[in-house]
Amino acid sequence: MPPETPPDRLRPLRVGVGGPVGSGKTALVAALCRMLAERLHIGVVTNDIYTTEDADFLRSQGVLDDNRIRAVQTGCCPHTAIRDDISENLEAVEELETRLAPLDLVLLESGGDNLTATFSQGLVDRQIFVLDVSGGDKVPRKGGPSVTSADLLVINKIDLAPMVGADLEVMRRDSVARRGDRAMIFSSLRKTDGAGEIAEWILSEVAQWAKPSSVRG
Amino acid sequence: MGSMNLLLLADGRFPAGGHAHSGGMETAVATGGVSDLASLHAFLIGRLATAGLAAAGLAAAACTTKHPWDALDAESDARIPSPALREVSRRQGRLLLRAARALWPGSVLDDLGAACGGTPAGARPSVHLVGPHHPVAMGAAAAAAGLEPLDAARAAVFNAVTGPASAAVRLLGLDPLAVHRLLAEMAPDMDDSAHCAAAGSGGPLDALPCPGSILLDLYAQRHALAEGRLFAS
Numbered sequence: 001m002p003p004e005t006p007p008d009r010l011r012p013l014r015v016g017v018g019g020p021v022g023s024g025k026t027a028l029v030a031a032l033c034r035m036l037a038e039r040l041h042i043g044v045v046t047n048d049i050y051t052t053e054d055a056d057f058l059r060s061q062g063v064l065d066d067n068r069i070r071a072v073q074t075g076c077c078p079h080t081a082i083r084d085d086i087s088e089n090l091e092a093v094e095e096l097e098t099r100l101a102p103l104d105l106v107l108l109e110s111g112g113d114n115l116t117a118t119f120s121q122g123l124v125d126r127q128i129f130v131l132d133v134s135g136g137d138k139v140p141r142k143g144g145p146s147v148t149s150a151d152l153l154v155i156n157k158i159d160l161a162p163m164v165g166a167d168l169e170v171m172r173r174d175s176v177a178r179r180g181d182r183a184m185i186f187s188s189l190r191k192t193d194g195a196g197e198i199a200e201w202i203l204s205e206v207a208q209w210a211k212p213s214s215v216r217g
Numbered sequence: 218m219g220s221m222n223l224l225l226l227a228d229g230r231f232p233a234g235g236h237a238h239s240g241g242m243e244t245a246v247a248t249g250g251v252s253d254l255a256s257l258h259a260f261l262i263g264r265l266a267t268a269g270l271a272a273a274g275l276a277a278a279a280c281t282t283k284h285p286w287d288a289l290d291a292e293s294d295a296r297i298p299s300p301a302l303r304e305v306s307r308r309q310g311r312l313l314l315r316a317a318r319a320l321w322p323g324s325v326l327d328d329l330g331a332a333c334g335g336t337p338a339g340a341r342p343s344v345h346l347v348g349p350h351h352p353v354a355m356g357a358a359a360a361a362a363g364l365e366p367l368d369a370a371r372a373a374v375f376n377a378v379t380g381p382a383s384a385a386v387r388l389l390g391l392d393p394l395a396v397h398r399l400l401a402e403m404a405p406d407m408d409d410s411a412h413c414a415a416a417g418s419g420g421p422l423d424a425l426p427c428p429g430s431i432l433l434d435l436y437a438q439r440h441a442l443a444e445g446r447l448f449a450s
């Protein structure tokens with residue numbers, strides 16, 4: 001059978017944001033909302049391990065209307081909720097998409113987890129993995145499915161690199177060795193425009209996603 | 218053809234959101250009610266005799282597909298006084314229905330979906346404020362999978378006991394082998410409860426088992442307001 005033309009996409013691009021505890025996932029989601037809210041209709045799902053910390057932080061930042069943010073609780077295993085049993089997250093995403101239609105983008109932050117935690121393809125269309133320099137410059141070399149297969153690897157907190165003795169060049173080299181030419185961006189989310197390059201990446205993914213199937217690359 | 222589907226349905230890895238719930242165990246641990254193997258055993262015996270038996274009766278009745286869905290819904294509400302637990306039950310029921318429809322599509326689950334505010338198969342799901350109670354979804358899923366009411370009761374009992382047991386392993390760091398030995402010791406009682414629950418599945422719904430557990434209700438209410446919880450219930 002000849003391959004079928006994929007159908008036009010009727011739902012927004014779903015982007016997962018994963019990474020170890022405290023690497024800057026919520027800071028990145030907040031920065032992206034701040035930078036993109038004028039240009040895209042955005043919904044956010046957070047996966048908190050305890051309480052609704054991340055969702056509360058996003059609300060307190062006022063980067064997005066309250067009703068555009070949903071918190072999902074994940075039991076003891078944050079990676080289970082984004083990979084093995086995505087039902088709670090899927091329901092939250094679909095609820096946002098239905099209630100706020102039409103959305104352009106749904107950002108889904110996972111609970112902080114380890115280097116093997118990846119999102120299921122049944123839940124997200126693209127995934128960003130956020131590392132930070134303070135875990136040491138050897139982390140990209142350790143690899144793991146998230147480092148090797150994320151669509152975008154963000155190495156955050158580069159403002160701290162001199163303080164923790166992390167060599168960014170080593171991180172870049174190891175990342176290229178693990179990931180080939182998949183996208184990798186250094187960031188410092190402490191700076192006002194620290195997520196600029198990442199926002200550009202998102203915009204181009206959304207534009208590609210929204211194209212009619214006939215012209216999609 | 219049934220047994221394999223029963224294993225699939227009862228498996229803790231069944232992707233219907235069960236991993237995020239502790240069945241009251243998190244609050245039991247937080248308040249000191251469960252702290253070791255002996256107190257875990259006592260908790261599980263209580264849960265089997267109350268929430269487990271009630272869920273098994275409803276699941277078995279639902280599995281006959283002879284009772285109207287709205288009547289089963291009302292009977293479920295009547296057995297779940299805690300508003301927090303009702304919400305949890307419907308949320309888990311919704312997710313179970315969704316997963317079961319993907320595995321065993323057909324008129325049984327479509328009917329249940331339509332009856333509880335869902336949408337026809339294949340259509341976009343509506344805003345999810347409603348859903349079947351978990352035991353009802355369990356029974357309907359069992360029927361769709363070609364299982365018998367007794368199997369549905371077994372799945373419900375198994376779920377009611379093993380869910381909190383594995384939560385206790387995570388929360389207290391108990392020896393998983395010791396906890397599973399406990400479960401094996403309870404297996405005959407679990408089977409008895411399933412038989413007892415299934416016996417009345419074809420009869421009048423108001424004669425289904427209706428044991429209450431005030432402590433589980435209180436735990437659920439307390440959990441819903443707790444700070445720093447790991448599990449959704």
Ligand SMILES: Nc1nc2c(ncn2[C@@H]2O[C@H](COP(=O)(O)OP(=O)(O)OP(=O)(O)O)[C@@H](O)[C@H]2O)c(=O)[nH]1
Nearest residue numbers: 020021022023024025026027112156157188189190
């Ligand atoms: N110096 C510095 N601090 C940062 C940067 N990005 C985030 N932080 C800080 O790092 C801490 C953790 O950031 P979060 O965004 O909460 O991290 P997270 O990955 O969402 O954390 P969890 O959700 O708990 O896993 C906060 O105090 C942030 O202000 C950065 O680029 N540089």
Ligand SMILES: [Mg+2]
Nearest residue numbers: 025026054109
């Ligand atoms: Mg966070």
